[in-house]
Amino acid sequence: MSDGLYDEHPAFYDVLQSEWPYDRDLGLVATILDRNGGDADRLLELGCGTGEHACRFADLGLNVVSVDPHEGMLDVARTKCDLDFRRDALPALSVEGPFDAAVAIRGVVNHLAPDELVPSLSAVADRLAPGGVFVFDNAPLPPDGNDPALAIGSTEAGDYARIAHHVPTDDGRLDWRALTFTPDGEFFVDRRPMTPFSDDAIAEALFDVGFEITYHDGYGPGDDRTVFEAVLPGT
Numbered sequence: 106m107s108d109g110l111y112d113e114h115p116a117f118y119d120v121l122q123s124e125w126p127y128d129r130d131l132g133l134v135a136t137i138l139d140r141n142g143g144d145a146d147r148l149l150e151l152g153c154g155t156g157e158h159a160c161r162f163a164d165l166g167l168n169v170v171s172v173d174p175h176e177g178m179l180d181v182a183r184t185k186c187d188l189d190f191r192r193d194a195l196p197a198l199s200v201e202g203p204f205d206a207a208v209a210i211r212g213v214v215n216h217l218a219p220d221e222l223v224p225s226l227s228a229v230a231d232r233l234a235p236g237g238v239f240v241f242d243n244a245p246l247p248p249d250g251n252d253p254a255l256a257i258g259s260t261e262a263g264d265y266a267r268i269a270h271h272v273p274t275d276d277g278r279l280d281w282r283a284l285t286f287t288p289d290g291e292f293f294v295d296r297r298p299m300t301p302f303s304d305d306a307i308a309e310a311l312f313d314v315g316f317e318i319t320y321h322d323g324y325g326p327g328d329d330r331t332v333f334e335a336v337l338p339g340t
């Protein structure tokens with residue numbers, strides 16, 4: 106496994122994601138938090154990456170703890186806002202609750218192995234207060250893999266190119282392979298296992314852990330993720 110992006114070039118993540126509508130994501134999550142009591146204060150963010158959502162959650166007045174396993178991503182996040190950014194990962198979380206809400210936005214769950222799904226959802230449930238809500242998405246990964254595709258993007262420093270694809274593996278996962286050439290003449294490799302969970306598998310795991318579920322078609326128009334609103338019973 107080689108996480109060239111997350112480990113060696115985390116700042117380039119923001120170049121690749123420069124068009125991402127973070128405010129759109131936040132719109133749905135804020136609506137869900139409002140619907141579930143409206144008085145959420147403590148928020149746990151899992152897989153915060155470079156902190157774009159985290160800083161926006163803090164601007165909403167939430168008391169945010171954001172975790173990610175990649176120190177480089179956290180370092181980039183720390184340059185953006187002064188929050189509690191910690192190195193931590195599902196399923197063996199060190200952070201302690203209780204939190205009123207938790208989020209894991211944009212394929213974070215797809216980084217888990219199949220046998221880590223229930224332990225991860227349990228770890229989140231253990232850190233939520235009664236009635237707490239967990240909002241996260243399932244990325245629509247191709248279970249049978251896909252062909253290598255080239256993406257070219259422009260930055261102020263010049264163009265970059267990225268060739269990427271998913272290769273199915275015997276364990277039902279995908280081997281994500283990407284080669285990126287940056288405008289400054291460098292290149293790096295990403296290779297990491299991803300899991301194409303079915304929505305049904307996630308729903309069943311949430312049910313087993315004790316969550317009640319509402320489904321959403323993405324964070325907004327044009328988003329093909331399934332977003333889960335998973336709520337624990339209240340007191």
Ligand SMILES: C[S@@+](CC[C@H](N)C(=O)[O-])C[C@H]1O[C@@H](n2cnc3c(N)ncnc32)[C@H](O)[C@@H]1O
Pocket residue numbers: 111151152153154155157158172173174175178193194195196209210211212213216217
């Ligand atoms: C596609 S990025 C999304 C980052 C951020 N949420 C965003 O929307 O920009 C997926 C993130 O999940 C993190 N991640 C990978 N494995 C994880 C795990 N086991 N627990 C928590 N986060 C994880 C990665 O380090 C990465 O920052």
